[in-house]
Amino acid sequence: MIPTIEIIYFSGNGHTEKLAQAVAEGSNGRLWALSEDGELPDGAWDALDAADAIVFGSPTYMGGPAWQFKRFADASSKRWFARAWQDKFCGGFTVSSSTTGNKESVIDYFATLAAQHGMLWASLGQAVAHETANTPEDRNWTGSSKGAMAIAPAESAPEDYPAGGDLISARDYGARVARLASAAAYLASEAADRMAAE
Secondary structure, X not given: OOOOEEEEEOOOOOHHHHHHHHHHXXXXXXXXXXXXXXXXXXXXXXXXXXXXXXXXXXXXXXXXXXXXHHHHHHHOHHHHHHOOXXXXXXXXXXEEOOOXXXXXXXXXXXXXXXXXXXXXXXXXXXXXXXXXXXXXXXXOOOOOOOOEEEEOOOOOOOOOOXXXXXXXXXXXXXXXXXXXXXXXXXXXXXXXXXXXXX
């Protein structure tokens, strides 16, 4: 089954957008960029409600997500009341200018938001590139476990960063989210067919 993947993100300078595009390539997902005011484009809320999986993205600013993403998260409380996203798969990605940059706190924020909605968090599912021979060109060079993370030096252009292993990791993560959502959709369809036959 081909799952519907919706990717919601804010990008301040284009680096997070580049990472979002890599996730979309891997998942065959659709991109929805939050505006400078933290608003979603027309039709996005309906698309999220109908999705099999939702992936969140934001740069890491001062150890947390951009305020534009937080505005979206707060607005999602209407879905929380209705349990509209219950049992959907969810994932997340972030970018900061340094190797660590407190990116983990943003992924934790996304995972908590997903848990509040009753969603199923998709971990990165990739081994860390931690051998002496590894370089930034290797998959999961940034060393994440919970979601996709990338490095983009502060003065860099989006054409140059994120790059190498960070983009490979993001594409593979998108594919993982799609596989999980597809398997879940298949099992739900099989269960529905069995119930209808009884």
